Amino acid sequence: MSTETIFEAVVIGSSAGGVRALSMVLSTLPANFRVPIIIVQHLHPHSGAGLVDVLNHKTPLIVNQAEEKTLLEAGHVYLAPPNYHLLLELDGSFALSIMPKVHYARPSIDVLFETASEFYDKTLIGIILTGANHDGAQGLAQVKQAGGYSIVQDPNTAEAESMPSAAIKACEVDAVLPLTDIGPYLLQLVNNNYRKGQR
Amino acid sequence: MQEDIKTQQIELKLLLQAIYLQYGYDFRDYALASIKRRITYRLQKDNYPNISAMQHRLLYDVSFFETLLLDLSVNVTEMFRDPEFYKALREKVIPKLAQHSHLKIWHAGCSSGEEVYSMAILLKEAGLYERTQIYATDMNEVILQQAKEGIFPIKRLKQYTENYQKSGGQESFSNYYHAHYEHAVMDNALKKNILFSDHNLATDGVFGEMNLVICRNVLIYFNRELQNRAIRLFNDSLSEQGILCLGSKESIRFSEYSSAYQDLAADEKIYIKNEH
Known part of the structure; x- marks a missing residue:
């Protein structure tokens, strides 16, 4: 067990089936959750801010679309806006970009995870949920490589299993969990600052 | 922060300075996260070991600069976008x-x-x-x-x-x-x-x-x-x-x-x- 690392942020990537999975995870977290959460959910490029409303109804945390140049705050959940990549700038503020799609996706999970990992390195927790592509696998591997913590939804409990499966193949994941356990586990991890199963 | 990431950020700032001094294009006040991804893309594609090695080529080879300039401008657009x-x-x-x-x-x-x-x-x-x-x-x-x-x-x-x-x-x-x-x-x-x-x-x-x-x-x-x-x-x-x-x-x-x-x-x- 290690107590030296204080987790400072959580990044979550999800795609097909992700709205339900995100609702489930966020609904189990309290308003005083200690660190910010940043989410890339693949959406249609012209979808509006509907997901913000959906998730705000599921969680006491404050859900918003990420705005460029803003700094992250605890108790907040930030969503990548549709049709923009979401990046963390070198000073930890948000940046947006319409660079070409990565793995057919914009926003791309890899882009968020890789840039967040550069800023937060070992204090970042990366989570890959349900999805029908391979986005996020490379990003999670980088989170892991930088010393961060990795969680993947058990593909058997995912509406679409290929994204979590790809993530599991890409790196040695710290915890593979059924969907219902991810929120409580994350809470324990952040509150106790405790790396269960650390090798 | 990991040491190599810190070094990369220094190399990146030097590269932007080099571009400005040699070619007059000023990217020094751009948001660096996007720039860095695009530079890294070129780095990997052309197999440079690091940004400094690429900077050497860039200073002496104007056609390489032109390629990089295209990488650096985001040209994703559509008619009636949004x-x-x-x-x-x-x-x-x-x-x-x-x-x-x-x-x-x-x-x-x-x-x-x-x-x-x-x-x-x-x-x-x-x-x-x-x-x-x-x-x-x-x-x-x-x-x-x-x-x-x-x-x-x-x-x-x-x-x-x-x-x-x-x-x-x-x-x-x-x-x-x-x-x-x-x-x-x-x-x-x-x-x-x-x-x-x-x-x-x-x-x-x-x-x-x-x-x-x-x-x-x-x-x-x-x-x-x-x-x-x-x-x-x-x-x-x-x-x-x-x-x-x-x-x-x-x-x-x-x-x-x-x-x-x-x-x-x-x-x-x-x-x-x-x-x-």
């Missing part, structure tokens, strides 16, 4: 423009021109095109040349036609181009009042007395200082009651000019300059 924005142009901006007998429009950061031709189509349909001069600018001359030619891959026209219709377009979109093998060539009648020219928001000056300035999805790549510089340029270029259009995730509200503008279409980031 149809809701064009709908707002039709409904809220065109009626204001129609009050003037001569119109000057500056499209800054026009990239390969898709959105300039979209504007030309709107003006044509409103009967305003003949009295309008459009200045379309970009910092990248290669991409500007593409814009001038107005030749786009035909396979993208299905999407453009859909966007056009969603923006409230009533005509047959195929009236505006002719198909030539794999390409769509924009109608010359749309081109004649567009002047394409080279302009860099980081280093160049104002355009006079514009009725409308459009600059979408450019400011997101700038740091706050450079954003402020660009907004100052736009403000100094706009006439009274001039209209400013930014990208849907950009805003004038952080800048010192915020109070000089009212929202014309808040969601679409369309602003109108106050009368004095």
Whole structure:
């Protein structure tokens, strides 16, 4: 067990089936959750801010679309806006970009995870949920490589299993969990600052 | 922070300094996260061990710089990109423009021109095109040349036609181009009042007395200082009651000019300059 690392942020990537999975995870977290959460959910490029409303109804945390140049705050959940990549700038503020799609996706999970990992390195927790592509696998591997913590939804409990499966193949994941356990586990991890199963 | 990441950030800043000193293109006040991804892309593609090694090549090889310049400019665009924005142009901006007998429009950061031709189509349909001069600018001359030619891959026209219709377009979109093998060539009648020219928001000056300035999805790549510089340029270029259009995730509200503008279409980031 290690107590030296204080987790400072959580990044979550999800795609097909992700709205339900995100609702489930966020609904189990309290308003005083200690660190910010940043989410890339693949959406249609012209979808509006509907997901913000959906998730705000599921969680006491404050859900918003990420705005460029803003700094992250605890108790907040930030969503990548549709049709923009979401990046963390070198000073930890948000940046947006319409660079070409990565793995057919914009926003791309890899882009968020890789840039967040550069800023937060070992204090970042990366989570890959349900999805029908391979986005996020490379990003999670980088989170892991930088010393961060990795969680993947058990593909058997995912509406679409290929994204979590790809993530599991890409790196040695710290915890593979059924969907219902991810929120409580994350809470324990952040509150106790405790790396269960650390090798 | 890991040591190698810190070193990379130093190398990146040195590279941008080298580009500026050798070629005059100033990326030093760009938001670095996007720049870094694009540099890393070139690094991996051409197999350089690190940014410093690439910098050496860059200083001595102008054609390599030109390749990198294309990597660094984000040229992702569509005709009628964000149809809701064009709908707002039709409904809220065109009626204001129609009050003037001569119109000057500056499209800054026009990239390969898709959105300039979209504007030309709107003006044509409103009967305003003949009295309008459009200045379309970009910092990248290669991409500007593409814009001038107005030749786009035909396979993208299905999407453009859909966007056009969603923006409230009533005509047959195929009236505006002719198909030539794999390409769509924009109608010359749309081109004649567009002047394409080279302009860099980081280093160049104002355009006079514009009725409308459009600059979408450019400011997101700038740091706050450079954003402020660009907004100052736009403000100094706009006439009274001039209209400013930014990208849907950009805003004038952080800048010192915020109070000089009212929202014309808040969601679409369309602003109108106050009368004095």
